[in-house]
Amino acid sequence: MFRALVLFGQFFTRFSIPIQINDPLVKFKKSVQYITLFGALLGLLEGVAFGGLSYLFPSAFSWMLIIIADGVITGGFHLDAWADTADAIFSSRTVDRMREIMKDSRLGTMGVLALVYYYAIAIGVGPLLEKHLDRLTMAGVVIVFVMMSKIAISLLLFHMHYAGSTGGLAEMWQGVKVWQIIVAQVFAIVVIVLLTHLAGLIAYFAVCLVAIPYRHKFVKLFGGLTGDTLGAFTCFTQLTFLLVYTGLVVLGWS
Known part of the structure; x- marks a missing residue:
């Protein structure tokens, strides 16, 4: 388990972890059951940072700083995929051209807008949460928010059928066992219930529901999922969770 967490840290963050992992692609596939645990630990780090900042600044401002810091810690790993996918899908081009756009390192108009919308929503819920939640509960929401990206991947x-070329990343994404996904999701549900209670659980199930049409859309379009569409879903999942959870909190379900 330790080496799995190290591998995830090397893959998903900018942290320099000087531990060599042999056959990392195979190790990744065999360690998916721990991916939400890694997400929770990373979230705990950011949640503790939020708690410290909230003693210096208002909770809403501290929330904004953590959302920004999360992008720095991860190196914008999923945000890049989110922008690339937006550029491709809203280009109104052929499927082959969409694939080329996803591989293009340049950022287009729709990619920029997608990033603006992501941060507008993610930061914008801060004042609403501050109005209805105490500091400790908001720290719990930070943990779940970060973990949600790893929940998305395991879902x-x-x-999964990888739409890219065989070999390489295909070895990492394909062939994950059902029991691994179940373990990852059960752990995530426990954390969500403990930290965000019923409202968080409902928001989690909303995420599970949107995963179905999302998956269907790209399987129909590309014949499977790519690394970019997988990464984009993590951002989509985080926003879905925040919108549903915040809405329920405002309605008094906290």
Whole structure:
């Protein structure tokens, strides 16, 4: 388990972890059951940072700083995929051209807008949460928000077909066992219930529901999922969770 967490840290963050992992692609596939645990630990780090900042600044401002810091810690790993996918999908081009756009390192108009919308929503819920939640509960929401990206990955790995070329990343995404995904999701549900209670659980199930049409859309379009569409779903999942959870909190479900 330790080496799995190290591998995830090397893959998903900018942290320099000088531990060599042999056959990392194979190790990744065999360690998916721990991916939400890694997300929770990373979230705990950011949650503690939020708690410290909230003693210096208002909770809403501290929330904004953590959302920004999360992008720095991860190196914008999923945000890049989010922008590339937006550029491709809203280009109104052929499927082959969409694939080329996703591989293009340049950022287009729709990619920029997608990033603006992501941060507008993610930061914008801060004042609403501050109005209805105490500091400790908001720190819990930070943990779940960060973990949600790893929940998204494990959800889409269920019987996943990789639309890219064989070999390489295909070895990492395909062939994940169902029991691994179940373990990852059960752990995530426990954390969500403990930290965000019923409102968080409902928001989690909303995420599970949107995963179905999302997956269907790209399987129909590309014949499977790519690394970019998988990464984009993590951002989509985080926003879905925040919108549903915040809405329920405002309605008094906290």
